[in-house]
Amino acid sequence: MTVCGRKQGPIPDSAQAREECVSPVYKPIDQYGLIGDMNSAALVGTDGSNKWCCFPRFDSPSVLAAILDDLKGGRFQIAPVTPFHPSQAYLPNTNILVTSFTTATCELTLTDFMPVRSTESAGSAPHEIHRIVRCTKGSVNVRCVFKPSHDYGRARVDVTRVADGVTAHGGNQTLTLCSEVRLDAKSDQATAEFSMEQDEQAVFVLAYGSRRPQRVSSYATRSKFEHTRMYWEVLASEIGYDGRWSDEVVRSFLLLQLMIFAPTGAVTAAPTTSLPGAVGGSRNWDYRYSWLCDSSFTMDVLFRMGQAERAERYQPGCLTNAG
Numbered sequence: 001m002t003v004c005g006r007k008q009g010p011i012p013d014s015a016q017a018r019e020e021c022v023s024p025v026y027k028p029i030d031q032y033g034l035i036g037d038m039n040s041a042a043l044v045g046t047d048g049s050n051k052w053c054c055f056p057r058f059d060s061p062s063v064l065a066a067i068l069d070d071l072k073g074g075r076f077q078i079a080p081v082t083p084f085h086p087s088q089a090y091l092p093n094t095n096i097l098v099t100s101f102t103t104a105t106c107e108l109t110l111t112d113f114m115p116v117r118s119t120e121s122a123g124s125a126p127h128e129i130h131r132i133v134r135c136t137k138g139s140v141n142v143r144c145v146f147k148p149s150h151d152y153g154r155a156r157v158d159v160t161r162v163a164d165g166v167t168a169h170g171g172n173q174t175l176t177l178c179s180e181v182r183l184d185a186k187s188d189q190a191t192a193e194f195s196m197e198q199d200e201q202a203v204f205v206l207a208y209g210s211r212r213p214q215r216v217s218s219y220a221t222r223s224k225f226e227h228t229r230m231y232w233e234v235l236a237s238e239i240g241y242d243g244r245w246s247d248e249v250v251r252s253f254l255l256l257q258l259m260i261f262a263p264t265g266a267v268t269a270a271p272t273t274s275l276p277g278a279v280g281g282s283r284n285w286d287y288r289y290s291w292l293c294d295s296s297f298t299m300d301v302l303f304r305m306g307q308a309e310r311a312e313r314y315q316p317g318c319l320t321n322a323g
Contacts, residue, residue, distance in 0.1 A: 025070045032067075033088045033097040034271055036258035037114040037125040041271040043067060044112050046086040048079035048099055055173070055208035056127040058261055058268045058288050061151040063173060063208075068274055074149030076177075076206060078110055078133055081141040081193065094232035095254050096225070106138035108196070115224040116231045117262070125262070127208040130221050135196035142196055144204065146177050147189035159185045163214040166190040178216040179204040240306025253305055256298050265314030266290035267298045 032043040032051070040060065042053035051066040051073065065073035084101040091098060096113040111132040117124040133142060148168045150157050155171030165178035166185045177183065181202050183190040194202070205219040213219065235257065236250050243249075259268050270287035277283045302311035 026067075029272070029275065031088075033090070033099070033112070034255065034258055035095060035097050035112050035114050035129070036271065037116050037127070038257065038260055038262040039125040039127065040114075041258055042112075042114065042129055043272065044088075044097055044099065046088055046099060047077065048086070048101070048110050049075050049077035050112075050129065050206075051075050052272060053129070054288070055175070056125075058271065061171070061173065062153075062273075063148050063150050063175060065149060065153060067272070069153065072149060072153040074153065075145065075147055076129075077143075077145045078131055078204065079143060080106070080108055081143050084108075090251070090254075091229065093236035093250060093254070094229050095258055096229060096232070103138075103140060106140035106196075107136045108140050108142070109134050109136055111225075113225060113228050115228050126224070128219065128224075129206040130219070130224065131204040131206070132201060132221065132225070133196070133204070134201040135198055137198055139195065139197050142194055142202075144179075144181065144183070144192040144194075145189065146183070146191070146206075148175055150175075157188045159188055159190050161185045164216050165214065167212075174208070174210040174212075176207045176209075176212040176214065177204065178207070178214060178219065180216055238306065241304075249305075253301070256301060260298070260314060261290070265316060267295040267314075269294055 027045055031046045035042050035044060040054055040056060040058055042050050044050050049066065050064055052062065053064040054060040054062045063074060064076055066075040067073065080101050080103050082103050084103045087100045089098055090096060096111065099110040099112070101108040113130055115126045115128055115130065146166070148157055150170030150173040155173070157168050157170035159166050159168045162176065164180065165176065166183050168175040177190065179202060181192050181194050183192045196202070203216055203221050205216055205221060207219065232254060236254060239250060239253055241249055259271060261268060267290055269289050269291050273286045273288055274284045299311045299314060
């Protein structure tokens with residue numbers, strides 16, 4: 001694996017190195033949105049590309065990692081074929097991400113979310129990414145590219161056709177991508193190109209695990225969307241804060257929730273990995289650890305936001321780490 005097109009390790013601190021790393025291929029981190037299910041998380045770029053995801057846990061081997069290596073890292077991209085102007089925003093008071101594309105002929109939205117657990121059972125997260133593509137104006141040709149790279153890019157991946165999509169096997173990991181849009185499998189990737197008119201939509205579901213349904217309808221995207229939306233909205237409504245910058249406070253609170261590993265209560269230091277603190281720097285460590293000090297700050301925020309019960313539920317994880 002490489003970082004910014006270079007072998008992992010110290011990067012020369014030079015103007016040339018910085019110029020090579022800051023390129024359209026490797027976007028600034030603020031051009032990515034975060035989705036998650038409090039078991040894992042994924043980064044979605046403004047180009048509609050999912051470039052970082054570990055399944056089924058934060059500390060599992062990556063299956064998509066183009067944010068580190070554009071050639072070998074793996075991606076799952078859905079975007080217009082023609083040039084576009086993008087923007088990103090979350091649905092209000094949720095962690096459901098909407099990427100909007102504007103072209104000369106259309107407006108297209110891509111809604112990304114990871115369904116949260118259906119109950120308070122820590123291990124019941126579905127480990128799925130749902131992507132809803134909708135043409136809101138005009139007509140557009142859309143391209144989908146699914147090129148996973150299991151086990152940090154070390155495993156050979158075989159992509160094969162199934163009933164409503166493809167499966168990707170590599171190492172000890174299996175992914176299933178389902179859609180009513182036909183996906184053409186070829187060796188280590190699957191692609192699709194399709195046209196959409198105003199008010200038409202298509203659903204893609206990426207699911208982790210070897211025993212998965214092969215029909216996209218089996219994943220109940222609409223009901224999982226409504227459940228996930230309601231979960232985040234209810235959580236946001238319980239915040240005991242009505243001061244200045246309330247929108248920013250709510251957004252920060254919801255982001256912190258995505259960084260909590262629900263089964264244990266541990267708080268991951270960051271949902272990314274191996275990104276240098278500064279271009280040209282060598283501190284490209286793995287940040288998918290839980291630091292006791294940082295976790296305690298998160299618990300303090302939960303208490304301050306009126307989430308005492310939730311904070312107390314997560315405290316055992318901190319105490320376990322301390323022990």
